[in-house]
């Protein structure tokens with residue numbers, strides 16, 4: 346482990362690496378990675394998509410940054426992340442409920458929207474559950 350610290354210190358001598366710096370940088374990395382995930386899914390589907398992974402990464406990244414802020418004792422940092430978990434969790438709950446409410450076509454097993462009356466793939470009338 347000492348060699349990893351030495352290597353990191355050699356690569357970036359201005360950064361004073363310690364456990365809490367790693368927590369802070371991991372938080373930054375996880376928090377930033379959510380944009381890459383969201384961008385990937387948006388490009389893949391050619392429409393704006395916010396996958397549940399975005400909210401999980403938001404939750405994890407903001408928690409790590411919150412811990413880092415606590416370690417620093419910096420109120421600006423702490424309050425920047427202390428309440429962000431609320432919309433992240435709420436979006437995960439809504440996403441889970443929406444996914445559970447989706448209908449599966451009996452004929453072709455295509456997943457259809459909860460409000461759909463007909464399968465968008467084969468046209469079969471969907472039976473409300």
Ligand SMILES: [Zn+2]
Pocket residue numbers: 450451452453454455464465466467468469
């Ligand atoms: Zn179908």
